[in-house]
Amino acid sequence: MSALGSIVFAGGLVAASGGMVWLRSLGAGSGPRLVSLADIVAAAPSELRTTVSIFADPSQMNLMLHALGLGSAEVGFPKLDDWVYTAHGLQIDLLMLGGQKLKDWTDEGVRDQFAHYLAAPEVTVSSPAKGWVRLQVRVFDTLAAPAALPVAVADDVDLEAVLAGVFEDGDAWRVPVQGRHVLIAGGTGSGKSGVLWSLVNGMGPAIASGRVELRVIDPKGGQELWFLEGLCTHFSCTTGEEMVTQLEETVTDMEQATQRYRGVRKPVPTPENPLVVTIIDEAATLSAFSDPKLQARFERAHGKLLSQGRAPLFSVIETVIDPSKENVPQRQLLPYRIGMRMDEAAQVVMIHGQGARERGSHCDEIPHTTPGVCYVQEDGKAGFRRARAFLVTDDDVDRIVVTYKPVSPPVDRTPQPADAPIPAHAAAAVANDPYPLEGVDARELLGDDDIPGDGETGPVAA
Numbered sequence: 151m152s153a154l155g156s157i158v159f160a161g162g163l164v165a166a167s168g169g170m171v172w173l174r175s176l177g178a179g180s181g182p183r184l185v186s187l188a189d190i191v192a193a194a195p196s197e198l199r200t201t202v203s204i205f206a207d208p209s210q211m212n213l214m215l216h217a218l219g220l221g222s223a224e225v226g227f228p229k230l231d232d233w234v235y236t237a238h239g240l241q242i243d244l245l246m247l248g249g250q251k252l253k254d255w256t257d258e259g260v261r262d263q264f265a266h267y268l269a270a271p272e273v274t275v276s277s278p279a280k281g282w283v284r285l286q287v288r289v290f291d292t293l294a295a296p297a298a299l300p301v302a303v304a305d306d307v308d309l310e311a312v313l314a315g316v317f318e319d320g321d322a323w324r325v326p327v328q329g330r331h332v333l334i335a336g337g338t339g340s341g342k343s344g345v346l347w348s349l350v351n352g353m354g355p356a357i358a359s360g361r362v363e364l365r366v367i368d369p370k371g372g373q374e375l376w377f378l379e380g381l382c383t384h385f386s387c388t389t390g391e392e393m394v395t396q397l398e399e400t401v402t403d404m405e406q407a408t409q410r411y412r413g414v415r416k417p418v419p420t421p422e423n424p425l426v427v428t429i430i431d432e433a434a435t436l437s438a439f440s441d442p443k444l445q446a447r448f449e450r451a452h453g454k455l456l457s458q459g460r461a462p463l464f465s466v467i468e469t470v471i472d473p474s475k476e477n478v479p480q481r482q483l484l485p486y487r488i489g490m491r492m493d494e495a496a497q498v499v500m501i502h503g504q505g506a507r508e509r510g511s512h513c514d515e516i517p518h519t520t521p522g523v524c525y526v527q528e529d530g531k532a533g534f535r536r537a538r539a540f541l542v543t544d545d546d547v548d549r550i551v552v553t554y555k556p557v558s559p560p561v562d563r564t565p566q567p568a569d570a571p572i573p574a575h576a577a578a579a580v581a582n583d584p585y586p587l588e589g590v591d592a593r594e595l596l597g598d599d600d601i602p603g604d605g606e607t608g609p610v611a612a
Contacts, residue, residue: 187203187206187207190202190206191203191206195289197239197270197289197290198235198239198240198270198287198289200268200269200270201239201240201268201269201270201287202240204267204268205230205233205240205242208230211227211230212227214267215227215228217263217267218260218263218264218267219260220247220250220254220255220260221247225247226247227247228244228245228246228247228250228283229244229245230242230243230244231243231244231245231282236286236319237290237292237318237319237320238286238288238289238290238291238292238318239270239286239287239288239289239290240286240287241284241285241286241287242284242285242287243278243282243283243284243285244282244283244284244285245281245282246281246282246283252275252277252283252508253508255275255283255285256275256276256507256508260275261273261274261275264285264287268287270287270288270289271288271289272288272515273285273286273287273288274286274288274510274512275508275510276508276509276510276532276533276534277508277509277532277533278532278533279532291520292318292319292320293316293318293520293523293536293537293538294520296315296522296538296539296540296541297315297316297538297540297541298540298541299347299348299351299540299541299542299543299546300313300351300540301549303351303352303354303355304355305355305359306355307352307353307354307355307356307361308324309327309328309353309356309361309362309419309425310326310327310328310329311324311325311326312324312325312326312327312349312352312353313348313352314345314348314349314352314537314539314540315345315348315522315537315538315539315540316537316538316540317535317536317537318535318536318537318538323526323537323538323539325349325352325486325488326486326529327349327353327425327427327465327467328419328425328463328465329460329465330460330465330485330486331456331459331460331465331466331467331468331483331484331485331486332465332466332467332468332484332486332487332488333468333469333470333473333478333481333484333486333487333488333501334346334467334468334469334470334487334488334490335469335470335471335472335473335478335487335488335489335490335492335497335500335501336469336471336488336489336490336491336492336513336524337471337490337491337492337493338471339491339518339521340490340491340492340516340521340522341490341491341521341522341523341524341539342431342469342490343374343375343431343469343542344521344522344539344540344541344542345469345488345490345522345524345539346375346429346431346467346469347542347546347547347550348539348540348542349467350364350378350381350550350554351540351542351546351550351554353427354550354553354554355554356419356425357381357554357556358553358554358555358556358557359421359557360420360421360424360556360557361419361420361421361424361425362419362424362425362426362427363383363424363425363426363427364378364381364382364383364427364429365382365383365384365385365396365400365426365427365428365429366378366379366382366384366385366386366387366428366429366431367386367387367393367396367397367428367429367430367431367436368385368386368387368431369387369390369393369430369431369432369433369435369436370387370431370432370435371387371388372385372387374431375387375429375431377547377551378429378551380551380555381550381551381554381555381556383556384396384399384400390436390440390441390444391444393436394436394444394447394448394451397428397430397448397451397452397455398447398451400426400428400451400455400464401451401454401455403426403464404426404454404455404458404459404462404464405458407423407426407462407463407464408458408461408462410423410462411423411461411462411463417461417462417463419463423463424463425463425464425465426463426464426465427465427466427467428455428464428465428466428467429466429467429468430466430467430468430469431468431469432469432470432471433452433468433469433470433477433478434470434471434472434477434478436448437449437452437477437478437479438476438477449479449480452480453480453483456480456483456484457483466484468484472497472500473487473497473500473501474497474500475500481500481501486526487501487502487526487527488524488525488526489501489502489506489511489513489524489525489526489534490513490516490522490523490524491513491514491516491517491518491520491521491523492513492514492516493514494514495507495514497513497514498511498512498513498514501513502525502527502534506534509527509532509533509534510525510533510534510535511525511527511534512525513525520538522538522539522540522541523536523537523538524536524537524538524539525537
């Protein structure tokens with residue numbers, strides 16, 4: 151028997167023993183009836199008919215796998231488990247042959263062969279479980295157009311799941327800002343700023359109420375993020391000295407917070423003890439391209455903040471164009487990584503680790519026409535998911551900075567008698583800070599009229 155005959159015969163055996171998998175019920179008329187292969191193919195979207203005609207016919211599927219070097223009549227063929235329609239095309243799960251590796255399927259050349267054989271724009275490969283391979287035949291791009299930024303955000307924002315965009319299957323994409331440091335990597339024009347603004351919008355009500363304290367470092371002179379200044383308690387964008395000093399001050403605040411939260415299992419952000427979020431735009435400017443002394447100070451402060459900030463409610467979100475170890479020497483301390491469009495396949499490994507392409511991250515294949523598209527790995531889920539950040543317009547930016555401007559707590563300036571008790575907020579500062587007056591304006595504690603020698607009259611001055 152010829153090799154071709156053996157393959158067809160093997161396919162026939164599969165059809166005879168398991169072909170009922172492909173028999174579908176039309177459910178019309180007097181009752182269900184068995185449908186033919188032609189019925190199944192005719193019911194498929196026109197873009198998927200070639201793919202369906204192959205996977206719905208075991209003989210045709212085996213011929214394809216033989217042609218691609220993934221099976222033969224001598225050693226057998228991978229076993230088809232199931233196929234289902236998805237928003238972007240068709241998903242097929244197969245049991246690999248013994249001895250096969252996932253890389254046998256994820257190799258770029260093999261994926262290209264699949265795409266040509268199935269007449270599909272793209273075929274991606276991942277593994278849902280050991281020994282299994284999942285093919286995603288993509289003929290529709292559900293992320294071709296970005297979703298509009300939500301205008302209404304709930305007041306009780308879950309800071310461990312901040313809305314940033316949508317996944318390609320329509321699920322909401324939420325980022326764990328609290329408890330996870332975030333690294334966003336992508337080339338120029340890939341949409342990093344859009345992710346930042348989407349996250350700020352998602353945290354908006356918490357920023358306005360004081361549950362989130364925003365601090366920004368923009369080494370690009372404020373060109374990207376200067377609109378955020380009104381939402382921040384700290385904003386630096388001019389000199390390296392200014393920016394590194396701000397980071398060092400944040401580390402000092404973190405160390406003081408650590409003392410306050412001693413014995414607290416999991417602090418909850420409140421206006422009195424907020425989640426402090428530091429955004430560093432293009433961190434490589436400070437970590438790799440600044441004066442060596444500033445680099446050393448930055449790395450020391452940066453490392454402390456990343457390694458110790460999670461528990462006392464200090465989080466970092468930073469962006470970088472090139473996620474190499476030279477530019478982000480402490481990237482292992484930024485566990486939630488968002489990979490946007492990149493120029494080189496090697497950069498995919500830098501942002502998502504060894505084997506990232508085999509697990510479904512293809513950042514280097516994101517087209518320039520879809521800024522905001524990215525790959526992320528969700529906790530507890532195998533492989534990577536493709537998402538797109540919301541579209542943020544100039545009108546959105548204007549609305550965010552007006553709507554979510556933090557409201558400073560009012561200062562009580564009512565004159566008090568000399569023997570009046572210390573104000574409650576000052577007493578709390580004394581109880582929690584060994585240096586309670588450091589950085590505190592006396593007018594906030596006593597009131598403008600109570601400062602001796604300032605030319606005003608009041609109980610203390612008198």
